Structure formats: structure tokens, C-alpha cells
Amino acid sequence: MRNVFFIFIGGGLGSTLRYAISYFFAKNQGNQFPWATFVANGLGCLVIGLLFGYFQKNNVQNDSLKLFLTVGFCGGFTTFSALSLENFQFIQNQHYNLATIYTTTSLVIGLLAVYAGFKLSN
Incomplete structure (x- = not known):
């Protein structure tokens, strides 16, 4: 239950920062390219990569900290x-085949799910 709490707090902080980025770009960029999403995705990937590397290099065993930062904040x-x-x-x-399959199916299923949700709502 303690780990769920850490994920909850980290998720709230990550979501708040994501909102702040969206707010900033909405005020300063207009509605052209989706810069807020692009920047959030890039920064999120950089941060989770830094964390993953740090945890591996330093053999960090604190599961609560890992969950707070990766699943919670980055998630x-x-x-x-x-x-x-x-x-x-x-x-x-x-596992190159799994990486290719996972990336492709995630994108395709995601797009199909958005389309299905859109159609179902009309």
C-alpha cells in the first residue's frame, strides 16, 4: 500500500507539470504544432532514461523511490x-522483434482506439 501512495504522489506531480507545459505552450504558441505533447514526451523519455541508467549504475534497491519517480512522476x-x-x-x-512489434502495435492500436472512441461517441 505504501508503494501505491508513492505512485499516487509522483503521478500527481508529473500530471501537474504536464499541465503547466500545456498551459505555457497554449499561451505562447497558438494551435499549430502540438509542441506541449512533443516536449513532454521528449522530456519524459530523457528523465526516465536518466533514472533507469542511474538506478542500474548505482544498483538502487529502493523500490518506493523507483516507483515514485518512474511509474508515478514519469507516468x-x-x-x-x-x-x-x-x-x-x-x-x-x-529482443529487436519484440521492440518492433510493441512499437508498431502500440501506435496502430492507439490510433484505432482513438478512432473507435470517437465513432462510438457520435
Whole structure:
């Protein structure tokens, strides 16, 4: 239950930062390219990569800290970072086919689900 609390707090912080980025770009960029999403995804991937590398290099065993920062904060900030980390781990373990399948199916299923949801709502 303690880990759920850490994920909850981290997710709230990540989501709040994601909102702040969206707010900033909405005020300063207009409605052209989706810069807020692009920046959040890039930053989220950078942060989760830094954390993953740090945890591995320093053999960090604190599961609560890992969950707070990765599942909570990065997950609240952008789930794209989790997808990217999982694919990186596939590549790191030389599971290239799984990385390709996971990336492709995630994108295709995601687009189809958005389309289905849109159609169902009309």
C-alpha cells in the first residue's frame, strides 16, 4: 500500500507539470504544432532514461523511490516515456522483434482506439 501512495504522489506531480507545459505552450504558441505533447514526451523519455541508467549504475534497491519517480512522476507526466523505456529494454536485451512489434502495435492500436472512441461517441 505504501508503494501505491508513492505512485499516487509522483503521478500527481508529473500530471501537474504536464499541465503547466500545456498551459505555457497554449499561451505562447497558438494551435499549430502540438509542441506541449512533443516536449513532454521528449522530456519524459530523457528523465526516465536518466533514472533507469542511474538506478542500474548505482544498483538502487529502493523500490518506493523507483516507483515514485518512474511509474508515478514519469507516468503522470507522459506514458510515452514508459513505452519508450520498455522498448529500450527490449533492444538492450537484443529482443529487436519484440521492440518492433510493441512499437508498431502500440501506435496502430492507439490510433484505432482513438478512432473507435470517437465513432462510438457520435
